[in-house]
Amino acid sequence: MKWIIGLLTVLALAVVVRLVSRLPGEDAIRLAGYAGTAAFAALVGFLLRWRARQPGQQRNRRAG
Incomplete structure (x- = not known):
């Protein structure tokens, strides 16, 4: 399950980087x-x- 979340995070980051690279410099x-x-x-x-x-x-560990 954790690797799926990591994979989705990397995919989202790649999409964001791609979109930001198309913007003008200041934006x-x-x-x-x-x-x-x-x-x-x-x-x-x-x-x-x-x-x-x-x-x-x-x-909880101490009490148990």
């Missing part, structure tokens, strides 16, 4: 900046959720 830079900001926000959100889940799992 491409602006769109890449928006995409980079969104990707960074998604990464931070993922890391925060992952870190919040970790201590709960450790407590």
